[in-house]
Amino acid sequence: MTANLVPGRYRGVAVARAPLPYDEATLRERYLGREAYWKTRFLVVRPPDTDHGPVALLAVARAGDDELFSPIVEVTLLAGPDETVLLHRPELDTGVPTLLAAAAAEVPEARAVVVQGRYEHVNFILDARPLPVTVREVVPPRPAKLADQARRVLEVSEDLPPMALTPHTVDLAELAAAHPAAHYLLPCRGGGGEVPGAAVSYLDERPPEADWTLLGCERSRQIHRWFYGREAPGVDTCPLAAVAAEGAGAVLTKCCLQQEELAEGTVEGPDGATRWVSVPWGSSLEHVREALARLAQREEPRWSPA
Numbered sequence: 001m002t003a004n005l006v007p008g009r010y011r012g013v014a015v016a017r018a019p020l021p022y023d024e025a026t027l028r029e030r031y032l033g034r035e036a037y038w039k040t041r042f043l044v045v046r047p048p049d050t051d052h053g054p055v056a057l058l059a060v061a062r063a064g065d066d067e068l069f070s071p072i073v074e075v076t077l078l079a080g081p082d083e084t085v086l087l088h089r090p091e092l093d094t095g096v097p098t099l100l101a102a103a104a105a106e107v108p109e110a111r112a113v114v115v116q117g118r119y120e121h122v123n124f125i126l127d128a129r130p131l132p133v134t135v136r137e138v139v140p141p142r143p144a145k146l147a148d149q150a151r152r153v154l155e156v157s158e159d160l161p162p163m164a165l166t167p168h169t170v171d172l173a174e175l176a177a178a179h180p181a182a183h184y185l186l187p188c189r190g191g192g193g194e195v196p197g198a199a200v201s202y203l204d205e206r207p208p209e210a211d212w213t214l215l216g217c218e219r220s221r222q223i224h225r226w227f228y229g230r231e232a233p234g235v236d237t238c239p240l241a242a243v244a245a246e247g248a249g250a251v252l253t254k255c256c257l258q259q260e261e262l263a264e265g266t267v268e269g270p271d272g273a274t275r276w277v278s279v280p281w282g283s284s285l286e287h288v289r290e291a292l293a294r295l296a297q298r299e300e301p302r303w304s305p306a
Contacts, residue, residue, distance in 0.1 A: 004162050005078075005126035006097045008305025012041040013122055017048040022056035024077035035069040036062050041306075042078075044114050044122055046086070054081030057112045057124060078126055079112035086114045094123035097305070098154040101162030104128035130162035131299050133292070134246050136239040136253040139169045140193045146254050146279070149288045157289065159305070161296050168246065170239055172215050179235050181213040187220045203227075217241075219256040219281075240278050248272030250295045252288075256281035262291055264298075275299065 007013055014037065018030060022045060031043065043060055047053040061074035085107045092099050094117040104113040104125050114124040137144040147167040154163055176184055176195040186193045189202035201207040203220055206227055214224060214234030224232050240255040244267040251274055255263065258280040267274040275298050277291040 003127045003129035004097065004101070005306050006100060006162070007042060007123055008158075009039075010094050010121050010123035012039050013044060013124065014040045014042070015044045015046060015122055018045050019048065020054065022054060022081045024075075024080070027056060027058060027077060028075040031058070031060065031072050031075050033071050036060060036072050038062070038065060038068055038070065042124070044086075044124065051088075055084045055086045055114055056081050057084050057114065057126070083111040084114065085110040085112070086116065089115055089117045092117035093156070094118065094121045095158045096154075096156060097125065097160065097162045098130065098157070098164075100125040101128045101130040101164070105130075105164075125162070128162060130164040131250060131296060133163050133165050133250045133252055133295060135165055135167045136243060136246060136251055137167065137169050138237050138239055139171055141190075144169050146252065146283070146288070149283065149285055150252060150292060153285055153289045153292060157292075160289070160292055163292065163296070170237060172237065175215055175235050175237065176213075179213060183210055183212040185210075185212040185214045185216070185224075185232065185234075187216045217256055240276070243267065243276045243278075244269055244274050246274055248274060250299050251276040252291055252295060253278050254281055254283060260287075262287065262294065264294060 043058040045056040045058060057079040059076040059078050060072045062070040063073050064070045087103055089103055092103060092115055094115050100115060103115050107113060112124055112126045116122050135147040135150055137146040144167055147165060150165055172193050173195060183199040184195050185201050185203055188204045194200055203223055209228050214220060214232040215237055216234060217236060217238035238255060239253045243251050243253055248271045253276060255278045262277060262279060264277040277294045279287040279291050
């Protein structure tokens with residue numbers, strides 16, 4: 001059974017009003033031979049004269065594609081009224097699969113969720129199973145930038161499959177607490193970050209050399225060597241370095257050693273494969289969109305809008 005069935009264009013979804021019952025035999029008899037607009041591929045069947053009550057979801061095929069209207073020659077019941085729910089979500093863009101999947105999560109008992117959303121457009125998702133993506137990131141700054149970017153991308157992307165993001169943040173303050181020191185060197189003042197009870201300096205300000213512990217990644221260590229001609233004791237904060245710790249599944253992360261390119265790979269673990277894609281540290285929304293697309297291709301290669 002295909003999961004995440006979402007029409008690629010909600011203009012292919014028509015709403016039809018009809019009396020009960022909504023079993024397949026009755027619906028097939030009612031709609032076979034009826035004319036349908038040339039874009040119509042799905043019917044949401046609802047009772048007349050009410051915005052409440054049962055809903056059925058049909059797939060239809062027409063006799064031809066060239067005429068403005070042509071007879072329906074095939075009717076398939078995708079989901080009957082016992083497994084279909086209609087939601088009114090005026091602010092939800094029904095052209096975005098991830099938003100449809102989020103709405104479906106509100107009613108996990110339903111196979112089909114029809115949403116009447118922004119602009120009164122109607123669309124649906126059948127057998128919602130969004131792709132879980134762990135977003136591995138360092139904080140501060142807050143909100144975690146990469147997780148926030150991924151969320152914003154998914155809220156407007158009509159060509160990406162439904163995804164469910166789970167941020168996993170590496171907190172610099174928690175790392176410091178696990179490695180006590182009197183003085184810490186953090187990569188950038190702009191990112192923020194304080195360690196209660198300890199002195200804090202910022203590498204991007206090139207402070208006078210001191211006896212500190214560096215909380216940073218390989219790029220920070222390179223800069224430290226350039227500035228001070230020596231290594232500094234420290235803790236690696238690179239979110240990509242420990243990507244295998246996330247376990248099996250899809251992981252989006254970042255690495256400051258990348259320039260404009262994306263990186264990707266697979267790590268085999270006891271629970272299965274961790275498939276990751278990494279963006280540059282100063283990633284754009286387009287970087288993030290492309291990274292999510294690559295994860296989708298690797299995890300759900302057969303997904304495409306219906």
